[in-house]
Amino acid sequence: MDLNLVRTFLVVAECQSYTKAAERMQLTQPAISAAIKRLEKLYGENLFIKQGRGIELSSKGQQLIPSFRQAVSIIENAMNMRKQFNVYCNESLINTLFPIDNINLQESPPEKNQLFEHLRQEKTDIIVDSMLTRDSAFMVEEILLEPLVVICRKDHPRIKQSITKDAFYREEHVFYSGTWEKIRGFELFANEPIEERKMALICHSIASIALNISQSDSIAVIARSFAEQWAAKLNLQILTCPINTDLIPYHLVYHKRQIKNPLHKKIREEIKAKIKALHRQ
Numbered sequence: 001m002d003l004n005l006v007r008t009f010l011v012v013a014e015c016q017s018y019t020k021a022a023e024r025m026q027l028t029q030p031a032i033s034a035a036i037k038r039l040e041k042l043y044g045e046n047l048f049i050k051q052g053r054g055i056e057l058s059s060k061g062q063q064l065i066p067s068f069r070q071a072v073s074i075i076e077n078a079m080n081m082r083k084q085f086n087v088y089c090n091e092s093l094i095n096t097l098f099p100i101d102n103i104n105l106q107e108s109p110p111e112k113n114q115l116f117e118h119l120r121q122e123k124t125d126i127i128v129d130s131m132l133t134r135d136s137a138f139m140v141e142e143i144l145l146e147p148l149v150v151i152c153r154k155d156h157p158r159i160k161q162s163i164t165k166d167a168f169y170r171e172e173h174v175f176y177s178g179t180w181e182k183i184r185g186f187e188l189f190a191n192e193p194i195e196e197r198k199m200a201l202i203c204h205s206i207a208s209i210a211l212n213i214s215q216s217d218s219i220a221v222i223a224r225s226f227a228e229q230w231a232a233k234l235n236l237q238i239l240t241c242p243i244n245t246d247l248i249p250y251h252l253v254y255h256k257r258q259i260k261n262p263l264h265k266k267i268r269e270e271i272k273a274k275i276k277a278l279h280r281q
Contacts, residue, residue: 003075006068008035009047013065014120014137016054024120073257085125085267088115091206092223093128093144093250096278100270102263110178110204119255125264127253128271131180138253143275145247148189149227150239151210152219159219165242172200174209174220186221191244210234223248225278250275 012021012032022029040047047061057065088108089097097105106124108115112131118124119138133140150168152159159167175197180188187194200218203209209220210227214234227238252271258264 002038003072005035005039006072008032009039009061009064010068010072012036012048012055013057013061016056018055069257070260073260083263085264086123087126087128087267087271088118088124089128090130090250092226093275093278095229096225096274097128097271100267100274103267107205110176112178112180116253119253122255125254125258126268126271128250128275129253130185130248130250132249132251133253137256139256139259141252141272142249143252143272144250144278146224146250147247148186148221148241148245149224150219150221150241151213151227151231151236152239153214153216154235154237156217156219156237158217159237159239161237161239163219163239163242168219168242169195169197172198172218174201174203174212174216174218175199176206176209176220176222177202177204185248186243186245189245189248191246194243210236 008021008025011024012018015021015024018029018032018036022032025032036047043060043064045060046058047064048055049058083102085103087097087103087105089105090108094105094107097103103126108127108129112129115124115127115129115131116133116135116138119127120135128143150163152163152171158171176185178185200216201212203212206222206226207230209222210230211234212218213220214236221241221243224238227236230236231238252268254264254268
């Protein structure tokens with residue numbers, strides 16, 4: 001059987017759209033449709049059925065998914081035997097993963113919607129970040145929970161060792177530019193309505209936030225692990241956040257086709273071990 005037919009079938013099944021599959025594979029829609037028809041002719045029955053304006057897998061199509069994924073994974077691993085994998089990691093944890101052999105480590109982009117699109121397009125192989133996806137093509141493992149904290153400089157003129165909710169809203173804040181579905185991380189994890197905060201600055205990295213906090217009277221809300229890494233060097237106070245928030249859940253995310261890849265699995269286990277070691281400190 002033509003391996004390209006199998007790959008095309010899996011992409012269409014993942015996208016549930018001939019048009020989206022054509023865009024992903026950089027082919028025309030008629031080419032995608034023709035490939036599926038050839039595969040259906042081999043099996044003598046439909047692999048997709050119409051559902052509203054879209055399509056979904058038929059019973060036969062659903063039966064083929066696990067075997068086809070496994071077959072493609074085995075063949076691709078045998079052909080490529082890649083020794084280097086691209087890993088996107090949240091800035092708060094990126095130093096924790098350093099060094100791990102056989103990975104190209106990159107900081108996650110501030111615009112979190114790009115993360116999973118890059119995973120779909122095979123521009124990255126593993127994501128370690130706090131954002132979650134319900135895409136059925138991906139495996140998602142929760143690997144760490146940690147709180148948000150408030151940081152300010154140690155010689156702040158008004159804040160000493162703790163901060164009240166009133167004081168929190170009186171101070172100017174340094175914001176992180178990153179968003180998930182147009183919502184900032186702090187608002188995403190808050191368990192209570194967030195009042196309007198005075199904005200002093202917007203930064204594109206957590207490191208830039210911490211540096212600016214160390215040189216001003218502003219405050220910021222960041223992940224505890226990052227704050228603890230840099231508090232002593234930047235002369236920062238770490239304060240319990242007076243706003244009720246959920247713990248930040250960090251996830252390890254990868255495509256299901258990599259589940260049985262032994263080198264990919266080894267790297268996943270190394271990442272989880274390093275994160276667990278951080279949590280025990």
